[in-house]
Amino acid sequence: MILQGKRVALPSVPVVHKQFEAHAAATPDAVAVFCAGQRVTYAELDARANRFAHFLATRGHGRGARVGLCLDYSIDLLVAILGTLKAGAAYVPLDPSYPAARLTLLLGQMPDLALIVASPATAGLVESTAVEVIDLEQLSDRLAQLPATAPDVVVTGDDVCYAVFTSGSTGTPKVTAVRHEGWFNLLNWLKVEYGLHPGSNNLVVSAFGFDLSQRSLMAPLFCGATQNLMASRNFDAAMAYRMLAEHDVRVVHCASSTLYLLVDWETARGGDTLTRLDYVLFGGEPLKARRIADWARREGNTCTLLHQYGVAECTDVASSYDLAEYWSGEHDNPPVGKPAYNTDLHILDERMRGVVAGESGEICISGASVGAGYLNGTGPESERFTTIEVDGESLRLYRTGDRGYVTPAGDLVVVGRMDSQVKVRGMRIDPADVERALGRLAGVREAAVAITYADSGEAELIAFLVPDGNELTENDVRARLLGTLPRNMVPARFLNIPRIPLSPHGKVDRAALLDACRNEFADSGMSA
Amino acid sequence: MIADSVRTIWCRELQRDDIAVDDDFFALGGQSVIMARIQGAFIDELNVEVPIDQMFLNPTVASISAYIESLDTVSR
Numbered sequence: 337m338i339l340q341g342k343r344v345a346l347p348s349v350p351v352v353h354k355q356f357e358a359h360a361a362a363t364p365d366a367v368a369v370f371c372a373g374q375r376v377t378y379a380e381l382d383a384r385a386n387r388f389a390h391f392l393a394t395r396g397h398g399r400g401a402r403v404g405l406c407l408d409y410s411i412d413l414l415v416a417i418l419g420t421l422k423a424g425a426a427y428v429p430l431d432p433s434y435p436a437a438r439l440t441l442l443l444g445q446m447p448d449l450a451l452i453v454a455s456p457a458t459a460g461l462v463e464s465t466a467v468e469v470i471d472l473e474q475l476s477d478r479l480a481q482l483p484a485t486a487p488d489v490v491v492t493g494d495d496v497c498y499a500v501f502t503s504g505s506t507g508t509p510k511v512t513a514v515r516h517e518g519w520f521n522l523l524n525w526l527k528v529e530y531g532l533h534p535g536s537n538n539l540v541v542s543a544f545g546f547d548l549s550q551r552s553l554m555a556p557l558f559c560g561a562t563q564n565l566m567a568s569r570n571f572d573a574a575m576a577y578r579m580l581a582e583h584d585v586r587v588v589h590c591a592s593s594t595l596y597l598l599v600d601w602e603t604a605r606g607g608d609t610l611t612r613l614d615y616v617l618f619g620g621e622p623l624k625a626r627r628i629a630d631w632a633r634r635e636g637n638t639c640t641l642l643h644q645y646g647v648a649e650c651t652d653v654a655s656s657y658d659l660a661e662y663w664s665g666e667h668d669n670p671p672v673g674k675p676a677y678n679t680d681l682h683i684l685d686e687r688m689r690g691v692v693a694g695e696s697g698e699i700c701i702s703g704a705s706v707g708a709g710y711l712n713g714t715g716p717e718s719e720r721f722t723t724i725e726v727d728g729e730s731l732r733l734y735r736t737g738d739r740g741y742v743t744p745a746g747d748l749v750v751v752g753r754m755d756s757q758v759k760v761r762g763m764r765i766d767p768a769d770v771e772r773a774l775g776r777l778a779g780v781r782e783a784a785v786a787i788t789y790a791d792s793g794e795a796e797l798i799a800f801l802v803p804d805g806n807e808l809t810e811n812d813v814r815a816r817l818l819g820t821l822p823r824n825m826v827p828a829r830f831l832n833i834p835r836i837p838l839s840p841h842g843k844v845d846r847a848a849l850l851d852a853c854r855n856e857f858a859d860s861g862m863s864a
Numbered sequence: 865m866i867a868d869s870v871r872t873i874w875c876r877e878l879q880r881d882d883i884a885v886d887d888d889f890f891a892l893g894g895q896s897v898i899m900a901r902i903q904g905a906f907i908d909e910l911n912v913e914v915p916i917d918q919m920f921l922n923p924t925v926a927s928i929s930a931y932i933e934s935l936d937t938v939s940r
Binding site: 568569572574593600605761812814823828 | 891
């Protein structure tokens, strides 16, 4: 079973920042970014990005180089992103909402960073690394002396534009690289298919480390529209809701859990700001349609909800579905729709053969969006980038590890994971990654992490700890873990157990763990 | 006392009644979704909008209450 995306020709050099530069030339006085009361025009942003690109070039950082960005949402963040791309280099988001210990671990997976751009507010998070850390504000005098025109750097569609961290199956985070051609294809698809234009103003509501945030950051600049950034390190529903109304925002990209928060906000306090948006593009975790059904079907709601599917390894989004069709139909599990342009979705069995229509199998992706693979070496994950023969032609393909099927209408439906990975509030997490962090804590002899579902239907992690001596208390372990892991990776519950149950094959028996957990709560009559 | 109202909201949203004024929100199992609900409750019940970044910087009942009281002083 293959779902074929529409074939749409791309320019001969499909590089994302050239599209931004074309807008800067055509509409230099249009507002490119609004943040914290400040506005910059396309011409100003272009000039500042060019100066930063020249700075990187004078340091010898060009094609193939990687630049770490540890910055809060700010105009400087977009200067650094665009300048890095103009220099021919790729940027690597270092999310300042992560603990310093996690950033140190992530940086350990990226040994060849050229430098890290930070600000006075973020520099402390990355100071332990051997990589040079620079501050754009401190460099402003030097940057001002560099040319405001674009540097003469040849960049191709095959060059890497950004790389983001994902959780790895062996407990080591992976750095997955995206190519310009894939990113250009994604942004061009959204622009053409959904008619995004210079009025399609955006607000970023997701954390910088997510792959979806890279799309949300660049999409308005790709379309000639205004980007709005919240001067907040953490998602702030009150501020977001106010900015949506005050800044004529038309488009929002977010994880499903953020959409629930915004819908709850509007429902609890009244208002129609969300219903008047043009688009919310969302996904990244199984949709709880009930959470948004009443709001979505409100009289006069003209916001198109695009329910999307994709993986970071294949440039973020692979398919999209207009949820309006869902409310009128009979589906149980909301589809994620049809492929992006120049992207094919294959449903394959365990021997990599296509399943018959309607049957479920592993979702595999081929086409323009397939990324450049992992930057941090080999591992079992790297084998997921493979090639298959289709009609005598050899195709590069990525095995997502997600299971799905295709409806008679030709829409993809995702039914779950082939492995133990899970999405918690939009972040893809491998329990092994959390187990490793738990195992490093004093007083923990062994740890296992399993997945449960809260009453609301959302996935939660539950940790099982074999104490090395005294029983461990939940609040103590949680507090210590918060110092080393992003919050979404910290389990919701912690239980002490005498030993980790193993399956006959010697692997952690997660089903037995969950049984133990159910018994525990049934016996004690307590909720966590 | 603002701290009493804040503690009542925390207990309700975190679904536990054993919260001390210096307990850390995240160590109590709090996460971003609960924090957004508490932010909403501050607006609806205490008539004050507290930026989420301030809630991260002041993760106890005592410190966020002190922050809210400082806002009152400024507005007077």
